[in-house]
Amino acid sequence: MKATSPERVLLEKQKLVEISIALTSETDLHRLLSRIITELRGLTGAQGGSLYLCAQARLTFEVAQNDIIACTADHELACFKYQDLPINDNSLAGYVALTGQLLNIPDVYELSPALPYHFDPSFDQRTGYRTRSMLVAPLKDHQGEIVGVLQLLNAVGSNGEIQSFSKEDETLVLALASQAAVAINTVRLIATIRELFESLVVYSVSAIDARSPYTAGHSRRVAAYSLALAQAVNACQEGPLAAVTFSEPELEELRFSAWLHDIGKIGVRDALLDKKNKLTDQEMEAIRWRFCLASWQSSDPTERQALQEDLVFLQRLNALPYLPPEAPARLAQIAAKHLTGPERRGTAAEAEGLLRVDCPLLTSAELAALLVSHGNLTSREYAEIQGHALQTLHILEKIPFSQSLARVPRFAAYHHERLDGTGYPFHLTAAALPYQARILAIADVFDALTASDRPYRTGASCDSALHVLEEEAAKGRLDKDLVELFISGRVYEQVLAGAAPA
Numbered sequence: 172m173k174a175t176s177p178e179r180v181l182l183e184k185q186k187l188v189e190i191s192i193a194l195t196s197e198t199d200l201h202r203l204l205s206r207i208i209t210e211l212r213g214l215t216g217a218q219g220g221s222l223y224l225c226a227q228a229r230l231t232f233e234v235a236q237n238d239i240i241a242c243t244a245d246h247e248l249a250c251f252k253y254q255d256l257p258i259n260d261n262s263l264a265g266y267v268a269l270t271g272q273l274l275n276i277p278d279v280y281e282l283s284p285a286l287p288y289h290f291d292p293s294f295d296q297r298t299g300y301r302t303r304s305m306l307v308a309p310l311k312d313h314q315g316e317i318v319g320v321l322q323l324l325n326a327v328g329s330n331g332e333i334q335s336f337s338k339e340d341e342t343l344v345l346a347l348a349s350q351a352a353v354a355i356n357t358v359r360l361i362a363t364i365r366e367l368f369e370s371l372v373v374y375s376v377s378a379i380d381a382r383s384p385y386t387a388g389h390s391r392r393v394a395a396y397s398l399a400l401a402q403a404v405n406a407c408q409e410g411p412l413a414a415v416t417f418s419e420p421e422l423e424e425l426r427f428s429a430w431l432h433d434i435g436k437i438g439v440r441d442a443l444l445d446k447k448n449k450l451t452d453q454e455m456e457a458i459r460w461r462f463c464l465a466s467w468q469s470s471d472p473t474e475r476q477a478l479q480e481d482l483v484f485l486q487r488l489n490a491l492p493y494l495p496p497e498a499p500a501r502l503a504q505i506a507a508k509h510l511t512g513p514e515r516r517g518t519a520a521e522a523e524g525l526l527r528v529d530c531p532l533l534t535s536a537e538l539a540a541l542l543v544s545h546g547n548l549t550s551r552e553y554a555e556i557q558g559h560a561l562q563t564l565h566i567l568e569k570i571p572f573s574q575s576l577a578r579v580p581r582f583a584a585y586h587h588e589r590l591d592g593t594g595y596p597f598h599l600t601a602a603a604l605p606y607q608a609r610i611l612a613i614a615d616v617f618d619a620l621t622a623s624d625r626p627y628r629t630g631a632s633c634d635s636a637l638h639v640l641e642e643e644a645a646k647g648r649l650d651k652d653l654v655e656l657f658i659s660g661r662v663y664e665q666v667l668a669g670a671a672p673a
């Protein structure tokens with residue numbers, strides 16, 4: 172109900188200031204639109220109101236409110252059955268969107284048939300409600316673009332009677348409508364930038380992961396596991412994690428951290444990512460050619476037989492994830508052999524001093540790779556792969572993240588840190604590792620173990636992967652409470668089933 176005139180003027184002024192501040196601080200589009208209608212109804216005493224936004228030559232229905240026909244937000248569409256409208260002069264909202272003119276109608280049932288627009292009575296017919304006065308206003312932004320249309324209906328006078336909207340109402344609505352339009356544009360722009368950034372992250376990270384079939388899909392799954400675990404923490408009612416909660420912006424920050432955690436792998440060579448043996452395929456092929464040449468040059472059948480056996484030994488050793496005790500001595504023997512070619516005569520060869528080809532059958536780098544006692548990576552290769560965590564930090568630190576995503580570089584770069592200080596690259600300990608980094612570490616280990624496409628192992632079964640997590644937690648490397656929740660809450664199941672969003 173409208174207040175009396177002097178009070179109303181003061182109230183309106185205060186309200187306008189409040190609403191202006193509120194509109195600029197709202198970041199959720201639906202909440203913003205609802206707020207616009209609520210506030211305008213408060214200012215004009217309208218019983219109901221609705222709002223449409225312009226999108227691709229149509230008006231899309233967004234919000235409806237009515238004091239008499241009470242509906243919850245979830246049921247707005249079903250209850251009001253408003254539909255999207257074409258932008259033409261058939262409907263009141265369409266006409267306003269088309270012309271930019273405000274309509275102030277005392278009684279929608281008294282509209283002249285000569286007018287191009289008409290009132291759609293279907294809502295009244297469905298609900299028994301009687302619409303009488305209507306104020307239909309364009310939401311024009313600062314450039315005069317029409318962003319949408321708002322409709323206020325049935326202004327209630329101080330006597331409780333339905334009356335027409337006043338000239339004062341028109342001024343108020345138009346003043347606020349332009350601010351609302353700017354606020355709507357801002358929220359939409361933020362949403363567009365966010366979607367753009369999201370697409371860039373998802374597609375660039377997926378492309379990096381897809382460089383190797385062994386890492387394809389890894390970051391997406393780590394994001395899904397991390398989100399699922401964080402949501403499980405939020406749902407925790409008891410135990411040490413009951414006091415830990417992640418807000419919506421924090422969940423978003425964690426999600427981006429997970430998506431981006433391995434972005435530093437962009438600097439790791441493909442051959443290393445795909446490496447399944449001690450030597451790369453190219454290195455093994457080069458060795459094979461050297462042995463072929465040496466065998467071809469030799470006229471001694473015993474020597475040729477020995478070369479053949481050496482090559483078979485190297486090929487077997489190459490595929491072993493360990494170093495047999497007899498291997499170092501045999502390798503030393505092979506490494507001492509040389510491939511020597513016939514003397515090359517000719518100006519160019521002589522000028523270069525290359526009169527005779529003489530190279531070892533195994534280079535020092537190949538020898539070092541074959542002497543690796545555990546796994547298939549040399550210490551240099553390990554260092555190169557481990558360097559990706561630091562690279563992740565360097566890359567992400569250059570991105571001007573918004574305030575709410577400011578910790579993404581740190582969370583992402585800490586995914587190989589361990590609570591006992593045995594991780595890398597900074598050897599941080601528990602006190603310096605936030606929950607987000609701990610969650611990422613668990614998600615990363617679990618996916619590394621269960622993804623069946625790793626080069627150095629076939630996917631461990633889910634149970635044995637969970638067992639490894641428990642062991643790591645028992646050793647004080649992973650967070651015990653989080654691992655326990657991950658397992659007892661069967662957090663991983665929805666991701667493995669492909670049901671959890673990333």
Ligand SMILES: [Fe+2]
Nearest residue numbers: 432433586587
């Ligand atoms: Fe990593």
Ligand SMILES: [Fe+2]
Nearest residue numbers: 389432433615
């Ligand atoms: Fe990873």
